[in-house]
Amino acid sequence: MTNEYNESNADLLNIEIKLLLEAIFLKYGYDFRNYSKAHIKRRVLHWLNVNHTKTVSELLHNILRNREIFYELLDDLSINVTEMYRDPEFYKSLRNIVIPKLNTYAYFKIWHAGCSTGEEVYSLAILLKEEGLLGRCQIYATDFNNKVLEIAREGIYKKADIEQYNRNYELAGGKYNLSDYYQAMYGSVKFQNELSERIVFADHNLVTDSVFADVNLILCRNVMIYFEKSLQNQVLKLFYESLVPSGILCLGSKETIKYTQSENYFDTLDEKQRIYKKKLI
Amino acid sequence: MYKAIVIGTSHGGLEALKVILPGFKQGFPLPVIVVLHIGDHNNDPFIAYLNQWCNIPVKEAEINETIEPGIIYFAPPNYHLLINDTFSFTLSIEKKVNFSRPSIDVLFESAAWVYTKSLIGVILTGANSDGANGLLTIKKFGGTTIVQNPCSAIATTMPRAALKLAKPDCRLSLEEIVLKLNELAYSMK
Ligand SMILES: C[S@@+](CC[C@H](N)C(=O)[O-])C[C@H]1O[C@@H](n2cnc3c(N)ncnc32)[C@H](O)[C@@H]1O
Numbered sequence: 260m261t262n263e264y265n266e267s268n269a270d271l272l273n274i275e276i277k278l279l280l281e282a283i284f285l286k287y288g289y290d291f292r293n294y295s296k297a298h299i300k301r302r303v304l305h306w307l308n309v310n311h312t313k314t315v316s317e318l319l320h321n322i323l324r325n326r327e328i329f330y331e332l333l334d335d336l337s338i339n340v341t342e343m344y345r346d347p348e349f350y351k352s353l354r355n356i357v358i359p360k361l362n363t364y365a366y367f368k369i370w371h372a373g374c375s376t377g378e379e380v381y382s383l384a385i386l387l388k389e390e391g392l393l394g395r396c397q398i399y400a401t402d403f404n405n406k407v408l409e410i411a412r413e414g415i416y417k418k419a420d421i422e423q424y425n426r427n428y429e430l431a432g433g434k435y436n437l438s439d440y441y442q443a444m445y446g447s448v449k450f451q452n453e454l455s456e457r458i459v460f461a462d463h464n465l466v467t468d469s470v471f472a473d474v475n476l477i478l479c480r481n482v483m484i485y486f487e488k489s490l491q492n493q494v495l496k497l498f499y500e501s502l503v504p505s506g507i508l509c510l511g512s513k514e515t516i517k518y519t520q521s522e523n524y525f526d527t528l529d530e531k532q533r534i535y536k537k538k539l540i
Numbered sequence: 541m542y543k544a545i546v547i548g549t550s551h552g553g554l555e556a557l558k559v560i561l562p563g564f565k566q567g568f569p570l571p572v573i574v575v576l577h578i579g580d581h582n583n584d585p586f587i588a589y590l591n592q593w594c595n596i597p598v599k600e601a602e603i604n605e606t607i608e609p610g611i612i613y614f615a616p617p618n619y620h621l622l623i624n625d626t627f628s629f630t631l632s633i634e635k636k637v638n639f640s641r642p643s644i645d646v647l648f649e650s651a652a653w654v655y656t657k658s659l660i661g662v663i664l665t666g667a668n669s670d671g672a673n674g675l676l677t678i679k680k681f682g683g684t685t686i687v688q689n690p691c692s693a694i695a696t697t698m699p700r701a702a703l704k705l706a707k708p709d710c711r712l713s714l715e716e717i718v719l720k721l722n723e724l725a726y727s728m729k
Contacts, residue, residue: 265680265682266656266657266681266682269653269681273625295622295624295630296624296625296626297622297623297630297654298630298632300653301622301646301649338632338634340633340634484619484630484632484633485632487604488604491604513616513619513631514603
């Protein structure tokens with residue numbers, strides 16, 4: 260470990276991180292001030308260790324003067340870990356509970372917020388295709404990190420991961436073979452254009468950008484785990500305002516709408532799989 | 541005065557926890573926060589099981605939940621567990637650390653930053669070296685460090701790695717750990 264923090268200056272760490280987040284907001288407009296402090300601290304100290312930097316103040320100095328360093332840190336803060344059909348049970352519920360509701364629309368819009376490198380979006384597109392709904396929808400897949408959006412647009416993933424994804428696909432109730440939807444190349448696979456044609460990948464920051472209009476379904480999984488309560492409330496409000504009446508919201512397996520300010524604005528369709536429906540009110 | 545206990549263990553952990561956790565009496569003054577590696581399995585069965593044996597509640601830690609004394613919290617499978625300076629939990633799906641998610645290092649380091657010298661860190665039986673770095677961080681931030689004596693552990697890799705790297709304050713058997721934790725929890729240090 261190369262950072263200098265220990266028992267005698269643990270309080271400095273909190274102060275310096277606060278200053279760093281303020282500086283990032285003022286200079287680059289990315290607002291991490293209401294992200295979980297534990298998460299930020301961990302990522303920042305990780306960055307210090309990897310880059311042989313002793314103090315957060317030194318990092319702050321460098322970030323203000325060097326945009327590249329900011330984008331490196333952004334990668335570190337944004338945690339882009341994802342996979343296809345993570346939590347297979349969730350996709351089963353999606354098929355059983357949500358698909359019949361989408362089927363009542365002639366045309367519908369889906370907003371996939373915090374899509375990272377896109378594995379989840381392709382999972383969803385495949386599911387829609389199998390249910391015969393892909394041609395009737397438009398998927399907006401957004402993230403605030405442009406690097407991951409580039410990867411998502413390509414739809415090319417490591418072959419080494421496919422075995423796991425295939426297992427998840429089967430557990431999730433996939434109807435055919437995952438291999439029906441991609442072409443294998445050297446060490447990687449590329450998902451069909453038919454899937455990506457229905458998806459618009461776009462830069463959108465949940466904290467600082469505005470609502471999407473009239474969406475029928477929102478998926479935002481494992482993004483709000485990094486937010487403090489106040490920010491969770493703010494983003495849930497954004498989702499509420501973006502949804503059509505009776506629109507559906509899906510969260511990650513450890514995220515709930517219970518105990519938030521939005522609790523009374525949604526009905527629960529499946530608490531275990533975190534599927535909620537906007538109330539009419 | 542101490543403010544929290546963190547415990548990390550993997551192979552053989554459930555057996556070891558079955559000795560330690562029932563040793564906390566009702567009204568125990570500290571929260572006890574545990575990482576047990578159990579793969580992708582659901583926590584519910586063994587939490588229900590431990591609840592039958594323990595005198596204080598056992599539950600899975602939830603996002604943004606405020607940490608309360610006298611409760612035993614477990615990290616959910618497949619998520620890292622971290623502690624905020626407002627004494628609440630954060631979960632993360634960032635990549636595995638030491639092939640583990642949840643990782644003991646992740647919990648211990650974040651706990652050390654928040655609780656500094658008011659923290660007790662315990663490493664028990666286990667078959668990899670997760671937790672050694674975390675225990676060292678606890679020490680660096682002035683906390684008290686305890687490792688299960690490898691002679692009495694079902695799997696020795698984890699306690700050995702922690703002994704070697706962190707040079708803990710005590711190396712004890714499970715029964716001694718129960719006594720020590722109670723002594724420290726009620727002490728006025
Ligand atoms: C852990 S990934 C989750 C990916 C996927 N939804 C899943 O569950 O597998 C979190 C993603 O949220 C994005 N993110 C974090 N804060 C964001 C914000 N304020 N606006 C938009 N995206 C954000 C990150 O860049 C990252 O790609």
